[in-house]
Amino acid sequence: xxxxxxxxxxxxxxxxxxxxxxxxxxxxxxxxxxxxxxxxxxxxxxxxxxxxxxxxxxxxxxxxxxxxxxxxxxxxxxxxxxxxxxxxxxxxxxxxxxxxxxxxxxxxxxxxxxxxxxxxxxxxxxxxxxxxxxxxxxxxxxxxxxxxxxxxxxxxxxxxxxxxxxxxxxxxxxxxxxxxxxxxxxxxxxxxxxxxxxxxxxxxxxxxxxxxxxxxxxxxxxxxxxxxxxxxxxxxxxxxxxxxxxxxxxxxxxxxxxxxxx
Amino acid sequence: xxxxxxxxxxxxxxxxxxxxxxxxxxxxxxxxxxxxxxxxxxxxxxxxxxxxxxxxxxxxxxxxxxxxxxxxxxxxxxxxxxxxxxxxxxxxxxxxxxxxxxxxxxxxxxxxxxxxxxxxxxxxxxxxxxxxxxxxxxxxxxxxxxxxxxxxxxxxxxxxxxxxxxxxxxxxxxxxxxxxxxxxxxxxxxxxxxxxxxxxxxxxxxxxxxxxxxxxxxxxxxxxxxxxxxxxxxxxxxxxxxxxxxxxxxxxxxxxxxxxxxxxxxxxxxxxx
Numbered sequence: 001x002x003x004x005x006x007x008x009x010x011x012x013x014x015x016x017x018x019x020x021x022x023x024x025x026x027x028x029x030x031x032x033x034x035x036x037x038x039x040x041x042x043x044x045x046x047x048x049x050x051x052x053x054x055x056x057x058x059x060x061x062x063x064x065x066x067x068x069x070x071x072x073x074x075x076x077x078x079x080x081x082x083x084x085x086x087x088x089x090x091x092x093x094x095x096x097x098x099x100x101x102x103x104x105x106x107x108x109x110x111x112x113x114x115x116x117x118x119x120x121x122x123x124x125x126x127x128x129x130x131x132x133x134x135x136x137x138x139x140x141x142x143x144x145x146x147x148x149x150x151x152x153x154x155x156x157x158x159x160x161x162x163x164x165x166x167x168x169x170x171x172x173x174x175x176x177x178x179x180x181x182x183x184x185x186x187x188x189x190x191x192x193x194x195x196x197x198x199x200x201x202x203x204x205x206x207x208x209x210x211x212x213x214x215x216x217x218x219x220x221x222x223x224x225x226x227x228x229x230x231x232x233x234x235x236x237x238x239x240x241x242x243x244x245x246x247x248x249x250x251x252x253x254x255x256x257x258x259x260x261x262x
Numbered sequence: 263x264x265x266x267x268x269x270x271x272x273x274x275x276x277x278x279x280x281x282x283x284x285x286x287x288x289x290x291x292x293x294x295x296x297x298x299x300x301x302x303x304x305x306x307x308x309x310x311x312x313x314x315x316x317x318x319x320x321x322x323x324x325x326x327x328x329x330x331x332x333x334x335x336x337x338x339x340x341x342x343x344x345x346x347x348x349x350x351x352x353x354x355x356x357x358x359x360x361x362x363x364x365x366x367x368x369x370x371x372x373x374x375x376x377x378x379x380x381x382x383x384x385x386x387x388x389x390x391x392x393x394x395x396x397x398x399x400x401x402x403x404x405x406x407x408x409x410x411x412x413x414x415x416x417x418x419x420x421x422x423x424x425x426x427x428x429x430x431x432x433x434x435x436x437x438x439x440x441x442x443x444x445x446x447x448x449x450x451x452x453x454x455x456x457x458x459x460x461x462x463x464x465x466x467x468x469x470x471x472x473x474x475x476x477x478x479x480x481x482x483x484x485x486x487x488x489x490x491x492x493x494x495x496x497x498x499x500x501x502x503x504x505x506x507x508x509x510x511x512x513x514x515x516x517x518x519x520x521x522x523x524x525x526x527x528x529x530x531x532x533x534x535x
Contacts, residue, residue, distance in 0.1 A: 056407060076411075081409065082409075086407075092399070094400040094404035095404075110313075111410045112408070112409060
């Protein structure tokens, strides 16, 4: 088996939850410093893809590489070390609810580095400033709005200076203005810090704003990959229907009849 | 299945229950092993597995904050036990056996057992609900995704706190019960406190104390392991947290009583007197 030169590579990955096949021979390559957006319907396996890259889930078959490391073959200790190079922003932020914003962002630094309290405070200030949350350091996650939580989650993901950033629906549930702020933040971070990012979303506006490259996940496979402009002119009926949001097309075939009959 | 033979159905049911039971036992066993492994791996890297502040926060919650409950319940139990056994023994003129009886019963048996039951309800439920909520809100996964071992970070300080605090709380329980029985002995059976203490000292063996302490360590470990295991394996949102919390308390109490019986059987087989 050849060792990949990409930041992330998925080779023929299959993943099944009980009877439901979520990924069925999914292959994908992510180049360093690119902002890849993976699109797909709800429940199509986009978040599963991110969890597989992180090694939180194990694929039924196929291989997943982060740089030269095959995720499934790593020991627990090695996997934990690899994860320190990957930042993850969850759909619902997943901030530790009993800790303040400061403590949430400080957690990876306190647990995984030997930095002094003063150094940690300096980094926290810098990262929270970057996401415009410096004044909310002492608040608990419950006291923050959805957009603010997302920004804190982003700061936490960036605190160890990761090489790869994984974003699960970063603008879902946010108003259009805050969604744009988050998108701009992702773009500026990736440009300034040269971070590679994989964003999964089904929000078209956000996807086209962030992406330098796009991929469409449908029925467990990547059916099309390319630059945003190429995607807009796609001849693939699934991609075209997904981008236009039309009810006519192959995506709802069968299920639309069931919906309209109700 | 409608035509299935009733004995076959019973056998299937028993098999299903046994399989689930063994799966749970195996799950908790590997959970404890993995927690130790993750903690020692961290120590091997020359790092502390968890912060001292985090450990002391749990010792405060499990230990210090549980003293009033454990003390009060044991005090009332000691009162009742001394009073009821006292009247029976008085009929034979052997009421001077009360101090030894209460002391031995609590030190060897009731102290660790009652403390175990109270902590399973008070602390076990709290641990399960806390970790279960973190699990359903993806907080545990986020910790794992950062490269932090969730077992050594979340479970180890809780487990260690309960492991070390259980014997201390059992001792509080023993002292409260003996104190209560001394009051009853003085008030109803005219046994003065110095004589009461002499009777306790004469009847209580070091072996009884060690037995109680060893049991307490074991119960502490079991309660914490079951509570944390149930919390981290929660499925099904808020309802799942509720179900797991109930199940955690029931399982922990049953396990504590089961292990207590097993311990006593083994102990009395090897040390019958």
